[in-house]
Amino acid sequence: IEGLGSNPKHAAYCASKAGLHGLTRAVAIDHGAEGVRCNAVAPGWIDTDLNLDFVESMRDPKGFRQQIGKIHPVGRTGKPEEVASLIVWLASSESSFVTGQVWAIDGGRMAQLSLPQ
Template identity: 90%
Template sequence: MKRFEGKVALVTGGRSGIGLATARRLTAEGARVFTAQRGDDREFEAIAVDFTVPAGAAHAIDTVVARAKRLDVLVNNAGMMQEALVEDMSLADWERTIAVNLTTPFVLIKAAMPHLRSAGGTIVNVGSIEGLGSNPKHAAYCASKAGLHGLTRAVAIDHSAEGVRCNAVAPGWIDTDLNVEFIESMSDPKSFRQQIGKIHPVGRTGKPEEVASLIAWLASPESSFVTGQVWTIDGGRMAKLSLPP
């Protein structure tokens, strides 16, 4: 099935994890895919960008349109996380997290909107279940993802009548390289993975390809009546009530 034949997509943070799986999925379905992140990307047409600087986001959109003459799909996936209590986090660290996780998607959407409007395009923002709840010491990350969910709804309200849909996914624990490395750093990785699996009703953590599948559906014509929604993809974790240990 080639749902994106003749379409052009930009995936930020497309060199690893959910971004990489999404870029591969869109490519497999016919899209011409650009990725934007720090450094090079040998698998896709890459745009080197520093997303801590707002001008970098606008540059990414301009580069895609200059090369491909159109833009049909924008996937805002690039993000970062810093752990600290509110009283211990510097203002600079707070602003950096907000810049990458929330301001960058805003600037990308702003720059992309004329092209997406012309193409009848779609936007998919990669939020998090931490936009719905929070883990310890994740104040900046949690706030930025909650903000991204709100931005998703606002953009949908303002632009869906113009033919531009905007949705978000809220992944839970996904086996990205970073999370796998974290598990492997434990004294007993096998036991830790089992414990992590138990907090999910499906009995395991998620795969980047599973999130990419949802993103591709939201970006495709098959979801043409879906906009302004945040789709939780977490193996049922947020639906499960906790029990005493």
């Protein structure tokens, strides 16, 4: 999702992700008439091995897990299976009229504005 929003000190990472979003739209436009569809998936905080290891490296893993859950309107982080379900749908004929889109799957994180604590 850092192609849609940004975390502090992530400028290069955010720029690379935003570039992929632009490439997604360009491929969809340039090759749509050939039957090629191009979409991007922008996952938020997903419980991958990398993220789970990161959580466990925190001084208070349980507290950190609660805090990271609070940044999502759904109150939790995502599961790899939830991202996979979106990808399966995008690869299916059910989404045959969908192209050039960036699909945020982030538990509503990008939709929520922050207030000072």
